[in-house]
Amino acid sequence: MLSKEDFENFKTAIDTVVYIPELAWNDFKIQLQKKTIKKGEYIWREGQICNHLVFLKTGLVRSFSISDGKEITHTFYEKRNFFYDDYSFLSQNPCKKAYQALEGSELVLVSRTHLYSMYDKYKCFERLGRIAVEQAHIKMIQDVELLNKSSSEDNYKHLLSTNPSLIQRVPQKIIASYLNITSEHLSRIRLRISKG
Amino acid sequence: MLSKEDFENFKTAIDTVVYIPELAWNDFKIQLQKKTIKKGEYIWREGQICNHLVFLKTGLVRSFSISDGKEITHTFYEKRNFFYDDYSFLSQNPCKKAYQALEGSELVLVSRTHLYSMYDKYKCFERLGRIAVEQAHIKMIQDVELLNKSSSEDNYKHLLSTNPSLIQRVPQKIIASYLNITSEHLSRIRLRISKG
DNA sequence: TTTACTTATTGATATACATCAATGTATTTA
DNA sequence: TAAATACATTGATGTATATCAATAAGTAAA
Numbered sequence: 001m002l003s004k005e006d007f008e009n010f011k012t013a014i015d016t017v018v019y020i021p022e023l024a025w026n027d028f029k030i031q032l033q034k035k036t037i038k039k040g041e042y043i044w045r046e047g048q049i050c051n052h053l054v055f056l057k058t059g060l061v062r063s064f065s066i067s068d069g070k071e072i073t074h075t076f077y078e079k080r081n082f083f084y085d086d087y088s089f090l091s092q093n094p095c096k097k098a099y100q101a102l103e104g105s106e107l108v109l110v111s112r113t114h115l116y117s118m119y120d121k122y123k124c125f126e127r128l129g130r131i132a133v134e135q136a137h138i139k140m141i142q143d144v145e146l147l148n149k150s151s152s153e154d155n156y157k158h159l160l161s162t163n164p165s166l167i168q169r170v171p172q173k174i175i176a177s178y179l180n181i182t183s184e185h186l187s188r189i190r191l192r193i194s195k196g
Numbered sequence: 197m198l199s200k201e202d203f204e205n206f207k208t209a210i211d212t213v214v215y216i217p218e219l220a221w222n223d224f225k226i227q228l229q230k231k232t233i234k235k236g237e238y239i240w241r242e243g244q245i246c247n248h249l250v251f252l253k254t255g256l257v258r259s260f261s262i263s264d265g266k267e268i269t270h271t272f273y274e275k276r277n278f279f280y281d282d283y284s285f286l287s288q289n290p291c292k293k294a295y296q297a298l299e300g301s302e303l304v305l306v307s308r309t310h311l312y313s314m315y316d317k318y319k320c321f322e323r324l325g326r327i328a329v330e331q332a333h334i335k336m337i338q339d340v341e342l343l344n345k346s347s348s349e350d351n352y353k354h355l356l357s358t359n360p361s362l363i364q365r366v367p368q369k370i371i372a373s374y375l376n377i378t379s380e381h382l383s384r385i386r387l388r389i390s391k392g
Numbered sequence: 393t394t395t396a397c398t399t400a401t402t403g404a405t406a407t408a409c410a411t412c413a414a415t416g417t418a419t420t421t422a
Numbered sequence: 423t424a425a426a427t428a429c430a431t432t433g434a435t436g437t438a439t440a441t442c443a444a445t446a447a448g449t450a451a452a
Contacts, residue, residue, distance in 0.1 A: 068346065087337050090330045096341070119326075123319050130315075130326035134286045137333045141283050144340055145292070148376075150264065151408080172430065180344075185409060187431055348439080368400065381439060383401055 009080050010055050010108050017131050024122045033109040043099040043107070050088035050095055051112045056081050059105020060169060063097045064177065073178040075143070076102075076166060086136060102170060152181045153189050205276050206251050206304050213327050220318045229305040239295040239303070246284035246291055247308045252277050255301020256365060259293045260373065269374040271339070272298075272362060282332060298366055348377045349385050 010032075014020060020028070037043065043061065044050050061077040063085070074097060077083045088095040089112060118125040149155055156179055160167060167175060176186040206228075210216060216224070233239065239257065240246050257273040259281070270293060273279050284291040285308060314321040345351055352375055356363060363371060372382040 072344075086333055090334055119323070123322060126319060126322045126326060127315070130322060130329060133326060133329045133333055137282055137329055137336070138286055140333070140336060140340075144336075148268075171428090173428095182410060183430070184411085184432085188409095191431085367398095369398095378440060379400070380402085380441085384439095387401085 009057060013055065013080060013082065014128065017135075018124055018128045020122075020124050020128070024118070024124060027121070028114075028118055028125070031111060031114045033111075035107045035109055036105070037101045037107065038104050039101055041101050043101070044085055044088070044095050045098045046096060047094045048088070049092060050085035053082060053084045053089070053110040053112065053115055055108040055110070056083070057106040057108055060102040061099055061105060062102055062170075062174065062178075063099050065097045071174075071177050072180070073174050076163075076170070076178070082132065083136075090133075102174070147180070152179055152185065153192070155179050156186065156189055157193070205253060209251065209276060209278065210324065213331075214320055214324045216318075216320050216324070220314070220320060223317070224310075224314055224321070227307060227310045229307075231303045231305055232301070233297045233303065234300050235297055237297050239297070240281055240284070240291050241294045242292060243290045244284070245288060246281035249278060249280045249285070249306040249308065249311055251304040251306070252279070253302040253304060255303075256298040257295055257301060258298055258366075258370065258374075259295050261293045267370075267373050268376070269370050272359075272366070272374070278328065279332075286329075298370070343376070348375055348381065349388070351375050352382065352385055353389070 011025070037059075043054060046065065056077055056079050058079045060079070061083075062073050063075045063077075064071050064073045066072070075083075077099075085095045085097060085099065087093065087097075115125075115129070119129055146158060147155055149158065156175075159175070159179070172186055172190075173183040176183040179186065181189075207221070233255075239250060242261065252273055252275050254275045256275070257279075258269050259271050259273075260267050260269045262268070271279075273295075281291045281293060281295065283289065283293075311321075311325070315325055342354060343351055345354065352371075355371070355375070368382055368386075369379040372379040375382065377385075
């Protein structure tokens, strides 16, 4: 079981979505697990079934897949956010992506079984589940829309303006794989931008 | 109110997701509305707020947006499916896409207000809402993955094999806009394929 | 049926990006 | 600190796809 401090942010993050009464919360929290992973380590690998919801307490994680021998980075997850492999968790098919820590990270794990039993027991959790997926869905719509913008240069500029710190923390080649371009091309884009 | 025949498929489509007891169903169905639209007409236009869930009884609908004066087709909706503008319905911001009938279509409309009151009243509807978004989300993940495949030719071939009838029913230029290529390029891809 | 209008094909040229190869610059690791 | 390894830059060249323009083939309207 976790210390009070451990799920401080966790509870806050949930409360912003829906109010969970004391009773339900106590029932929920006893099953939470804590885990620490180092830079480079994996939460899930391709082929595994995702059976946990993760709350990222601290750190930075990315999801990626390999296609034609090249890595494609799909998403970055930053601290104080929930995530799972949507596809695997919801459909119970094997993950098509891997989830790797880009920095040392602290996680809180919720097992799928436990979460689903909470759905059955408490309407507020059923609602939490609905709203969480809705939010994930909206985020995906926005992300996809973003990366469908015309040029790679615009995509990079947009990332620069919305999440400048990410570009500092993450190697260029991973940023490039996120933007769906080669690192050579990103290098040239950066050169072009710096010249104005 | 709708005739029995009118929501026959509708009820079936819901039952595959979650069981709705008689009482809840009767409460729900009284507010359903029917609507018929002709080819070329719109369900929602860009800038409107989407306040209805649609069940497409018959017909074919596409969503699209305009960027740099060019149409981009995002999704096709076929008969016996539910949809709404996810982004607008869930966030209550204006639609960024338009929804246009590609053929004469029959719709069943559920108002958002009514649906949300069903969420409040019945746990089974709360669950229906959750699972519906989960399914929409999984579908989007798969669609995005699909269209991120390497070449446009592969994308087109995949569409040909998974949904050949769509290519018969829909003008090439709309298929091209769905594949994110020009209609000229699609024409050449088709030529290449026909030659083997 | 003829006319107009939209949609599809084909050609010539331009552009954004990938690939491969070489070199330079950081970061680990010993 | 030196050596090893990973990462970033730069250049030369190739390829997928866009753009513009002309023509052809369908489809709807008069």
